[in-house]
Amino acid sequence: MSANYCRFLGVTESDATGAHVEMIIENTRMHIVAKTGKDEISDLQLVRGSYVVANRIPIFDNNEVVGAIGTVIFSDLEKWKKMNVHIKNLLTELNFYQQEWNKTNGVNYSLQDLVGRSVKILELKDRVLKLASGDISVLIRGESGTGKELIAHSIHQLSERSRKQFVKVNCGSIPEHLLESELFGYVEGAFTGAKKGGKMGKFKFADGGTIFLDEIGDMPDYMQVKLLRVLQEKEIEPVGALQSEKVDVRIITATNMPIEKMIELSEFREDLFYRINAAQLVLPPLRERREDLSILAYHFLKKITTRMGKRINLIDEDAMALINHYHWPGNIRELENAIEVAVHLSEGDTIDIHSLPSYLTTSHDNTENKPLKELMDDTEKSIIERELKKHHYDKLKVAEVLGIGKSSLYAKIKKYYISC
Incomplete structure (x- = not known):
């Protein structure tokens, strides 16, 4: 040097x-x-x-x-110091305009949000960079909580379509009888209760941009046929319309379901699978990238403490050992939740083993068959009980500390049968 x-x-x-x-x-x-x-x-x-x-x-x-x-x-x-001032000013302006643009075009994440230094993550980032520039359909696969939506956002942001809309559709959360009108829209008078003037569908709204079909494995068979037509003909047909409309949309899909097995059982169309699977990205579960655990833990610690305004900047050795040992069935989403819990429960400027959710300290056998929602409910209940006791059951104060509304706190107290 x-x-x-x-x-x-x-x-x-x-x-x-x-x-x-x-x-x-x-x-x-x-x-x-x-x-x-x-x-x-x-x-x-x-x-x-x-x-x-x-x-x-x-x-x-x-x-x-x-x-x-x-x-x-x-x-x-x-x-260099003078030049650095100029660079900082340009980056500040760029960051401001990027945030303003993201508010309007639907993008919330970038490839920089994919945190990690493991070989699998570095290889994944490299594949994203290579695939982003084209118009090829991409299927993102991985367990729940691994960050599939983050990858979809990153592909759009890095593509030539980044100035257009990014539209997300969760195929599993929209009632089956509404899915067609949500995706393709409808014309006035298409059915009883249809809005005057009709409604623009998600595909039309995403014209020129990207549409992200999350949980594609939950799409009903009749909609799979219609989606295949969109991929083949590049056109949609709104409900009640007499003619089709051309659309220019890049399609990104994601699933945590075994599509190949579903094809064997005739639950998913093989021809559609080949269309959406032009390129495939597989996100590794957290247990297969354990070298990233400490990096991710500190990443979330910084993110959460900045948002909450708490001064916590260290995770002690015992707590980190527990984090490294746990199998993380809920993947990154579960890790972030666990760090947020620890920040709430920590008394000083360091996260110790007592700050972490109690289920992390139990044996593997006791937790591996317990649903993630149940584990997180248990943790949320313990946080509320602890904060109520700490603040002498002042519900307004506890709601403020936890960053939730008073009505939300009362609802959770009722939900968990907390005595106060």
């Missing part, structure tokens, strides 16, 4: 020598490049409040990665 860069980092050469790169350089990815063997050129990196343009290049010896070399692009610290 050059003396100039040492001064920029505020360390001495003796401090840096022999230390792991993460201990010396903030937000570094040098160790990742040394592991993956993939170079990273002109990456914007935040170091000590300043942005530097970093290049990271793997070093090979007989086709084996033996290390990595990194450079940052600046010749004069004072000049």
Whole structure:
């Protein structure tokens, strides 16, 4: 490390020598490049409040990665400080306009929200980047809570359609008799109770953009036929209409169901499966990417404490060991809920084993057959009981602390039969 860069980092050469790169350089990815063997050129990196343009290049010896070399692009610290102010200003403006745009086009997540450094996650990100630019249909598969919707949002945001609408439809949550009109709309007078002037369907609203059909395995057979026509002919037919309408929509689907088995049982159309499965992305369950657990735990800790305004910045060794040992049947969604519970229950600035949901401390056998909803209900009840006791059963205060409305708190007290 050059003396100039040492001064920029505020360390001495003796401090840096022999230390792991993460201990010396903030937000570094040098160790990742040394592991993956993939170079990273002109990456914007935040170091000590300043942005530097970093290049990271793997070093090979007989086709084996033996290390990595990194450079940052600046010749004069004072000049760089002035440039950094300009970059920060541009990024602030960009972030503001991005947030405003996301409010209107339906996108809530980006690929940056897919947190992790495991090989499976890095490979998944790489596949998303490769598939995003085209118009190919993508089927996203994975267990509940693994982040399938996040991937769909990321594909749209990275595609040429990002300036158009992203529309999500949960095929399992819409009553079967309403699904056709929700997807394709209807014309005036199509049926009793139809709105005057008709209604635009989700596909028409997404014209030029992307439609995300979540839980595609729950789509009834007659709707599978109509969806196949949309994929083949690029047109929809509103309920009650006399003619079809052309639409230009990219279709992304997702499921946690065994589609191949459903095809064997004639519960899902094979021809539709081949249409939506032009490209497939598989999200690994959390138990198969355990090296990401601590990264995700701290990611959620920062996210939740920022939202709640609590000063908690550490998870102690025993608590982290428990997090690493648990099998996480609810995947990332369950982990985030568990960290939120711990933040609520923590008394100091550190999450310890007593802050975590009680079900994490029970044996594997006691939890593996218990539904996730039941586990989370138990945890929610314990939080409310603890906060009520802590605040001397002042319900207004407890509602404020928990960030929920007074009526919601009363409903939960009634639901869980809490004595107060």
